[in-house]
Amino acid sequence: MEVFQEPIEYQNPILCLKIWQLVNDGIEYPIDWIWHFHKPVEFILVEQGRLDVHIPDRVYHLKAGESCVIGSSQLHFGRKISEEKLVYHVLHVDLQAYLDSAMQMYYRVFMEIDRSLDSLNDFMEHHAGINREIECIFADIYKEMNERTKGYEIATSIHVKRLMLTLLRHDRRGLLERQDTSDAQLLLPILTYVDMHLGDKIELQNVSDLAHMSYSYFSKFFKKTMGVSFTEYVNQKRIQKAERLLLTENWSITNIAEDVGYENMAHFYKMFKRYNGCTPKEFVSKLRKV
Known part of the structure; x- marks a missing residue:
């Protein structure tokens, strides 16, 4: 199995994130896609079409309006399904940069000490409420990082923390409960x-x-x-x-x-x-x- 570590070039080093939109009008991706990993956590949101996201023991079948998260250094690859146009956003972010004093009690949660964040995907994949919120947050982050109006760094930080809060508050199964x-x-x-x-x-x-x-x-x-x-x-x-x-x-x-x-x-x-x-x-x- 071919594996490589993907280098992530942040759009702003102090914000430790990169967000962009990918559009594919062509044929579906081959099944033998290359496995890769990276330190930043990855969030994927599909706007149009279908995308299969593979991790070693699971496949997440995403369609328009659905999202998933890939934990830090988790092996994965994405595969376009069918010839239908595929449009999706990808957000790479180092969550450690957002753990200020008020959030230290959630250090173990977002540093994935006890479990990987991709444990959330079981309820994210078909949960309309959390996906709508993530879609709005993605739109806000994408706008701030592309328009870069005055104070965009502050706004983007707020939106990333909104994303973390959204995960916590929709975690009905207690997967992100603080330990001890x-x-x-x-x-x-x-x-x-x-x-x-x-x-x-x-x-x-x-x-x-x-x-x-x-x-x-x-x-x-x-x-x-x-x-x-x-x-x-x-x-x-x-x-x-x-x-x-x-x-x-x-x-x-x-x-x-x-x-x-x-x-x-x-x-x-x-x-x-x-x-x-x-x-x-x-x-x-x-x-x-x-």
């Missing part, structure tokens, strides 16, 4: 502390004392509750802040690295490239081309 809700509440002071001290040296021992837990228990508790290690979480938050500073402040990269808690520049560059696939300068350069 009471445990997650215990971490709120820790998450706030991290946000306020990104420029400082954050010692795991000090944080575990703040949580009134032993060092080893806190380390296990945090990873179990959040789905990532404490160190990984801090690095994610630091790089997210560095991205904002690169776009809003006329600072040197050295000053930005220091402001988000990296004294070692080599380590900062390593972490930045790990999360963005490019250097800080390349990140800014990409955004200026948008």
Whole structure:
């Protein structure tokens, strides 16, 4: 089986998404389509025609007005059915970019720690209500990203969060229920502390004392509750802040690295490239081309 990792070039790196419309008037796609995957979650909405979306153990048969979601790094391919004209929208989005402080309790849900988001497709495929809402949200995102009027970044962020909220509120089966809700509440002071001290040296021992837990228990508790290690979480938050500073402040990269808690520049560059696939300068350069 031929498989490849599809590179996703975001329309705006800070928004971490790409949305476009595909139109196919030709014959149906062959059955031996190439399997592929990518880190961003993929949403598909069919406007006209029929499209089969394959994942390794399922096929979702979409017709006009229906949608589906493909989880992060999930193998998949789409196949046009019949010679009828096919029109559909595809949205690639890194949901982690939208998990602000108010949404941290849903970190496990949208980072797919417990289950892939494509578990929602069983009720999305033939659920007229959620598909109508997704269709409206897609139209809003597509309009904002193409017209790019003043404040389109804010509007697009709002619409992506509307999409996440729509999934949560239509989840009648509890597939997106937060795991260990009471445990997650215990971490709120820790998450706030991290946000306020990104420029400082954050010692795991000090944080575990703040949580009134032993060092080893806190380390296990945090990873179990959040789905990532404490160190990984801090690095994610630091790089997210560095991205904002690169776009809003006329600072040197050295000053930005220091402001988000990296004294070692080599380590900062390593972490930045790990999360963005490019250097800080390349990140800014990409955004200026948008």
